[in-house]
Amino acid sequence: MNQTFSNLLRRLAAVGLLVTATASAADLGWPEKEELTFGFIKLTDMAPLAIAQEKGFFEDEGLYVSLEAQSNWRVLLERTISGELDGAHMLAGQPLGATIGYGTEAHIITAFTMDLNGNACTVSNEVWNLMKPGLEKKDGKPVHPIPASALLPAIEHSQNRGQPFRMGMVFPVSTHNYELRYWLAAGGIHPGFYAPQRGDTSGTLNSDVNISVTPPPQMPSTLEAGTINGYCVGEPWNQQAVFRNIGVPVIADEAIRNNVAEKVFGVTNGWAERYPNTHVRVVRALIRAGHWLDKDNNANRQEAARIIAQSRYVGADYEVIANSMTGVFEYEKGDVRPAPDFNVFFRYHATYPFYSDAVWYLTQMRRWGQIPEAKPDSWYLDMAKKVFRPDIYRQAAESLIADGLMTAADFPDFASESGFRAPDATRFIDGITFDGQSPNAYLEQFSIGLKGNDTP
Amino acid sequence: MNTTTLIRQLSSYRPSLDRDSLLKLSRRILGALGAPLLGLAMFLLLWQLAAARIDTSLGSFPGPMDVAGQAANLYQEHRAERERAVVFMERQEQRIQARLAQDPDWEPVRRGYTGPPTFFDQIGTSLLTVLAGFALASVIAIPLGIVMGLSRFASNAINPLVQIFKPVSPLAWLPIVTLVVAAVYVSDDPMFSRSFVVSMITVMLCCIWPTLINTSVGVTTVSQDLNNVSRVLRLGWFTHVRRIVLPSAIPMMFTGLRVSLGIAWMVLIAAEMLAQNPGLGKFVWDEFQNGSSDSLSRIMVAVLAIGLIGFLLDRIMLIIQRRVDWQKGAVS
Numbered sequence: 001m002n003q004t005f006s007n008l009l010r011r012l013a014a015v016g017l018l019v020t021a022t023a024s025a026a027d028l029g030w031p032e033k034e035e036l037t038f039g040f041i042k043l044t045d046m047a048p049l050a051i052a053q054e055k056g057f058f059e060d061e062g063l064y065v066s067l068e069a070q071s072n073w074r075v076l077l078e079r080t081i082s083g084e085l086d087g088a089h090m091l092a093g094q095p096l097g098a099t100i101g102y103g104t105e106a107h108i109i110t111a112f113t114m115d116l117n118g119n120a121c122t123v124s125n126e127v128w129n130l131m132k133p134g135l136e137k138k139d140g141k142p143v144h145p146i147p148a149s150a151l152l153p154a155i156e157h158s159q160n161r162g163q164p165f166r167m168g169m170v171f172p173v174s175t176h177n178y179e180l181r182y183w184l185a186a187g188g189i190h191p192g193f194y195a196p197q198r199g200d201t202s203g204t205l206n207s208d209v210n211i212s213v214t215p216p217p218q219m220p221s222t223l224e225a226g227t228i229n230g231y232c233v234g235e236p237w238n239q240q241a242v243f244r245n246i247g248v249p250v251i252a253d254e255a256i257r258n259n260v261a262e263k264v265f266g267v268t269n270g271w272a273e274r275y276p277n278t279h280v281r282v283v284r285a286l287i288r289a290g291h292w293l294d295k296d297n298n299a300n301r302q303e304a305a306r307i308i309a310q311s312r313y314v315g316a317d318y319e320v321i322a323n324s325m326t327g328v329f330e331y332e333k334g335d336v337r338p339a340p341d342f343n344v345f346f347r348y349h350a351t352y353p354f355y356s357d358a359v360w361y362l363t364q365m366r367r368w369g370q371i372p373e374a375k376p377d378s379w380y381l382d383m384a385k386k387v388f389r390p391d392i393y394r395q396a397a398e399s400l401i402a403d404g405l406m407t408a409a410d411f412p413d414f415a416s417e418s419g420f421r422a423p424d425a426t427r428f429i430d431g432i433t434f435d436g437q438s439p440n441a442y443l444e445q446f447s448i449g450l451k452g453n454d455t456p
Numbered sequence: 457m458n459t460t461t462l463i464r465q466l467s468s469y470r471p472s473l474d475r476d477s478l479l480k481l482s483r484r485i486l487g488a489l490g491a492p493l494l495g496l497a498m499f500l501l502l503w504q505l506a507a508a509r510i511d512t513s514l515g516s517f518p519g520p521m522d523v524a525g526q527a528a529n530l531y532q533e534h535r536a537e538r539e540r541a542v543v544f545m546e547r548q549e550q551r552i553q554a555r556l557a558q559d560p561d562w563e564p565v566r567r568g569y570t571g572p573p574t575f576f577d578q579i580g581t582s583l584l585t586v587l588a589g590f591a592l593a594s595v596i597a598i599p600l601g602i603v604m605g606l607s608r609f610a611s612n613a614i615n616p617l618v619q620i621f622k623p624v625s626p627l628a629w630l631p632i633v634t635l636v637v638a639a640v641y642v643s644d645d646p647m648f649s650r651s652f653v654v655s656m657i658t659v660m661l662c663c664i665w666p667t668l669i670n671t672s673v674g675v676t677t678v679s680q681d682l683n684n685v686s687r688v689l690r691l692g693w694f695t696h697v698r699r700i701v702l703p704s705a706i707p708m709m710f711t712g713l714r715v716s717l718g719i720a721w722m723v724l725i726a727a728e729m730l731a732q733n734p735g736l737g738k739f740v741w742d743e744f745q746n747g748s749s750d751s752l753s754r755i756m757v758a759v760l761a762i763g764l765i766g767f768l769l770d771r772i773m774l775i776i777q778r779r780v781d782w783q784k785g786a787v788s
Contacts, residue, residue, distance in 0.1 A: 042745050066570045071732050217745035312572040315746030
């Protein structure tokens with residue numbers, strides 16, 4: 001009796017130890033599935049996957065990963081849902097859109113944000129020549145950020161010829177779509193509403209500018225062909241336009257709104273429930289990769305650019321990739337400006353899945369009619385919590401700290417972190433502040449866009 | 457004039473030949489070897505001249521030398537990838553031993569290299585897929601064609617369907633095949649990957665028709681004399697088909713098979729490109745998406761490889777046809 005009692009005590013003590021001292025890799029449990037296939041789109045922000053692969057971070061977790069380039073975001077999403085891919089490099093809006101049932105419905109979650117910023121809007125040379133004379137200049141160079149109202153002469157020019165002004169973005173729920181719309185609307189140009197309740201998913205209702213989908217790698221050739229007058233896309237496809245003399249980047253997304261989750265690592269909820277240990281270990285490897293990418297003030301960025309310039313990853317020329325990866329960005333040919341935060345992979349707790357980022361995307365879906373009816377603030381929060389999973393991230397981060405691979409200073413203070421960025425953490429081009437806790441009040445501040453009980 | 461006859465003539469060459477026949481012979485050599493070489497040289501020259509004048513957004517169009525350089529490069533990459541694979545296997549073994557030390561009950565799985573397929577791997581995958589699709593099509597088309605050729609009723613029943621489906625392009629089939637395969641081909645541990653099955657079935661659907669039509673026509677044109685012989689001998693149905701129908705239909709059938717294989721190869725590249733199935737089509741698409749300054753040269757290497765393989769496949773079919781055809785030499 002006595003002995004069983006002391007045994008019990010010892011066991012209780014052991015459990016207590018496990019709870020207080022966080023679990024290291026050995027306690028996490030081995031991965032349930034070791035051979036994994038992850039999808040990606042040829043963009044520089046797939047870098048955390050390439051680095052985790054090349055630096056052996058996946059293998060350190062006992063994972064054997066194949067990385068497969070996908071032709072476009074739709075194919076990537078469908079293949080993740082069908083299980084052909086175990087997980088993928090996704091637009092932050094994709095897990096949210098899929099979970100709320102905009103497009104293909106599927107419960108997709110994310111426990112890892114791959115990067116912040118990293119996009120830009122580019123216009124064709126013709127458009128640039130029309131907008132350039134009207135720009136405010138200092139020392140002969142245009143003053144940044146360039147407001148979207150500078151596009152008005154070019155839009156008028158198209159309309160006078162009886163053609164709509166067309167711009168490309170990469171996916172209906174992509175960051176690029178919302179950034180482009182945000183920028184245009186901030187300049188007084190109506191980007192158009194969606195009306196899915198009537199089956200209208202073109203997003204061009206009431207629009208001054210027609211916005212349509214083009215896969216990222218095809219952006220430069222579509223611009224060159226004249227099918228679109230400009231686009232918003234991730235790198236290297238803006239710098240590619242500069243190198244090939246077919247267009248001019250006019251604004252980087254960090255000037256439109258900075259430091260909101262850009263790409264995330266998405267898996268289906270079913271997959272995450274079947275393979276919990278595998279999932280935590282994937283997140284561990286990705287955190288280490290993100291950390292490596294931003295380490296010592298971007299010291300590793302040149303090496304990273306060389307790695308992803310291989311044709312198995314992004315495959316564009318090294319010079320084009322390095323242009324934006326190494327802290328500068330080239331606008332008009334020769335107009336190279338410093339852009340240290342153009343790609344953020346780890347700073348500002350970039351990899352942590354903030355609920356407020358999810359809420360911001362949901363507000364934009366509401367603003368442009370992809371969510372056609374009013375939703376209470378609690379709905380935004382519930383959806384954010386259903387998709388963004390800081391609990392899994394925390395498990396991975398704490399085990400990395402326990403293993404001595406990372407330090408607690410690398411992460412937010414998990415005990416006090418609410419998952420909401422401070423309202424002043426994100427700077428918007430129109431000066432509006434965003435508080436993730438009250439999405440409806442945020443929407444009220446816009447003059448262009450749906451709010452309250454509006455329906456498109 | 458083909459090469460075999462040329463060689464036969466060369467081997468029968470006697471020094472006693474006069475000037476006239478020597479001249480004739482050299483003209484023949486020129487015709488057989490010189491003309492193709494001249495055509496090739498002209499093509500390369502035109503290519504080189506034109507290439508320098510075409511300025512794409514990815515730089516100027518690659519000339520023959522750039523393409524040759526990239527071909528060598530692709531081979532180097534293939535070699536390098538094989539070396540990476542060896543290193544990977546060693547590293548995997550070390551990791552397995554390390555884990556076994558911690559976790560002795562674990563049953564390790566030794567997996568193949570997880571790196572990306574090289575250009576040559578992609579060629580292998582494409583060949584395998586095309587042959588599987590072509591084999592599947594032939595297995596269906598030949599028996600069906602024989603039935604159609606023997607029975608006017610079956611022919612009338614099936615012919616309208618053939619006419620409707622024959623002109624459908626792989627691009628139209630692909631979405632349907634993809635969705636149906638995704639719904640029907642569900643297994644936890646599939647023997648073939650789903651993308652392989654999708655490509656194979658698309659190829660099958662597009663290349664089945666020439667074999668089917670030619671087989672049925674071949675069967676209907678069996679000479680009446682032979683049919684009468686069969687009747688007199690009171691041959692059974694199977695013996696009739698095997699001894700009379702098949703041998704007579706073989707020239708037509710093989711013409712159909714050759715056309716089918718050509719279509720299969722063309723369709724496969726398109727299917728791989730669209731469906732992102734592994735293979736040469738995926739290679740071309742990936743390179744197009746890369747948009748690097750080498751991309752065009754690498755795509756040209758793939759284009760030439762595709763053409764060369766298509767040509768070789770046709771030659772192989774021709775050799776098989778010569779082997780099985782009882783009217784030797786009736787084909788070219």
